[in-house]
Amino acid sequence: MKRYRVTLPVEIDGVVYNFGEVVELGLEDAALYAHALIAVEEG
Amino acid sequence: MAAGTAKDINVIEKHQGPGDLWVITTPPVNATPRLTLASDGTPEKTAHGTCVHLGAIQSAITSMVKGKMAMIDLDQHDAPIDCYPTDLEASIEAEMAQTAAAKLQRALGVGVYSAPTGFKQTTFGGLLVVPTVCISAISPKRTAAAKHIVATLFSAVAVGGFSVSFGRAKTSTYKAKFVGLADLDATAARVVTKQVGCWHETLADASSGTVNTKDFTVGEIYQGPADLWLVDAAPADGSEKVTLYTDLTPDSSVHTACKHLGGTEGEITMTVTPKIGFGRLDQVDAPVYAFVESIEAKIEAEMSQTEMLKLSRALGCGTYAEDTTPTPVAWKQLTFGGSTPAAAICIAAIAKKRTDATKVAVMCLYKVQPTSGIEVTMSRKKASTYKVSFSGMLDPTRTAGRQMGIFFETV
Numbered sequence: 444m445k446r447y448r449v450t451l452p453v454e455i456d457g458v459v460y461n462f463g464e465v466v467e468l469g470l471e472d473a474a475l476y477a478h479a480l481i482a483v484e485e486g
Numbered sequence: 487m488a489a490g491t492a493k494d495i496n497v498i499e500k501h502q503g504p505g506d507l508w509v510i511t512t513p514p515v516n517a518t519p520r521l522t523l524a525s526d527g528t529p530e531k532t533a534h535g536t537c538v539h540l541g542a543i544q545s546a547i548t549s550m551v552k553g554k555m556a557m558i559d560l561d562q563h564d565a566p567i568d569c570y571p572t573d574l575e576a577s578i579e580a581e582m583a584q585t586a587a588a589k590l591q592r593a594l595g596v597g598v599y600s601a602p603t604g605f606k607q608t609t610f611g612g613l614l615v616v617p618t619v620c621i622s623a624i625s626p627k628r629t630a631a632a633k634h635i636v637a638t639l640f641s642a643v644a645v646g647g648f649s650v651s652f653g654r655a656k657t658s659t660y661k662a663k664f665v666g667l668a669d670l671d672a673t674a675a676r677v678v679t680k681q682v683g684c685w686h687e688t689l690a691d692a693s694s695g696t697v698n699t700k701d702f703t704v705g706e707i708y709q710g711p712a713d714l715w716l717v718d719a720a721p722a723d724g725s726e727k728v729t730l731y732t733d734l735t736p737d738s739s740v741h742t743a744c745k746h747l748g749g750t751e752g753e754i755t756m757t758v759t760p761k762i763g764f765g766r767l768d769q770v771d772a773p774v775y776a777f778v779e780s781i782e783a784k785i786e787a788e789m790s791q792t793e794m795l796k797l798s799r800a801l802g803c804g805t806y807a808e809d810t811t812p813t814p815v816a817w818k819q820l821t822f823g824g825s826t827p828a829a830a831i832c833i834a835a836i837a838k839k840r841t842d843a844t845k846v847a848v849m850c851l852y853k854v855q856p857t858s859g860i861e862v863t864m865s866r867k868k869a870s871t872y873k874v875s876f877s878g879m880l881d882p883t884r885t886a887g888r889q890m891g892i893f894f895e896t897v
Contacts, residue, residue, distance in 0.1 A: 450617060451595070451617050452596075452599070452613060452887055453598065453599050454599070454609075457724075459598055461613075461615055462615050476599070477538075478509075478589075478591075478599075479591070479599055481535065482535075
């Protein structure tokens with residue numbers, strides 16, 4: 444799991460995450476929403 | 487010894503050539519406002535993170551900066567004696583060619599993207615916060631492919647919305663536009679003279695660094711006809727897609743009273759256009775924040791079947807009746823004048839993908855009223871058609887971000 448900042452609103456598993464929120468995701472979900480996320484910590 | 491002054495005519499400085507649009511994950515910093523490029527002219531990954539390429543461009547990218555100059559007039563003089571820049575406007579715009587849910591969301595800004603199994607979708611309507619993003623346009627120089635012209639807006643908002651056009655005659659494209667804000671974020675600590683953006687040209691070849699990957703997906707370029715449907719019942723909040731049967735029409739077990747609206751002339755188009763307002767501070771020449779004033783969404787088509795029930799749906803404020811005698815039905819009629827407005831309906835256009843006829847793209851507005859009127863042409867030389875425009879309304883009982891409509895694709 445890794446923390447990502449939302450740059451465009453996304454709905455993941457029924458929850459809407461808005462611009463600026465931080466969401467913790469596994470790699471698979473992060474790849475699906477890559478265009479709308481920025482990793483909070485690199486690595 | 488007196489001499490003339492050399493002219494500066496340099497054809498190498500004439501720029502011509504295509505470019506790419508990028509969302510920059512880690513923007514250039516105040517001390518070095520120029521975007522760092524990798525050897526292939528993409529944003530350098532170590533400096534700027536994994537950046538998002540916005541796909542194929544249908545026509546030119548245009549970057550613009552304009553200062554609004556207020557002239558200072560005096561009554562004693564017949565012309566201004568000075569001027570002062572009151573506002574700064576900076577933008578990057580382009581006509582985009584890849585119609586994918588994620589890219590449409592980027593162009594709209596105020597939409598919600600999700601990727602449930604088998605689908606990708608963007609919904610819209612009801613969001614308040616306007617996302618900001620750093621965006622760059624990068625174009626190799628005409629005479630030196632490893633040198634570039636780069637335009638960057640450090641904090642920009644999407645204002646153009648998107649349109650999706652399903653038709654046989656031409657590909658679907660949409661105009662994306664990003665307007666720059668003054669980036670007053672305390673962490674960025676940008677100082678005056680470089681708060682909004684930076685244009686630069688490289689004079690040495692880009693030759694090192696880690697490249698970012700461009701996203702050219704030809705399958706995302708749409709062309710081909712669609713069918714227009716009245717969807718009844720409309721998709722519910724929480725299952726916001728039109729449920730499709732195996733033949734890629736609305737599933738009648740879920741949407742029990744759907745009606746096909748007949749043959750169309752030319753394309754069916756959905757446009758979603760936010761009106762973005764800007765807030766200002768007197769201390770700053772560029773806008774400092776953006777907000778959603780309104781969103782306009784509509785589906786338009788030119789219909790070809792002059793049948794009274796279809797005309798009634800396209801009018802929205804008439805009264806339909808038909809012969810109730812057992813078959814054959816002797817008449818259908820549409821009367822008008824004094825009718826109450828018809829109940830709002832849900833409209834969807836369903837198109838098979840150009841590159842995979844087992845997959846579809848669907849655009850749907852949950853609650854619309856026709857606003858274009860109807861007409862019948864009686865002519866020996868021209869078939870009668872009528873244009874319909876269904877204007878989207880917002881359903882506040884739905885989840886914010888999903889209150890007007892959806893674009894989704896099966897994958």
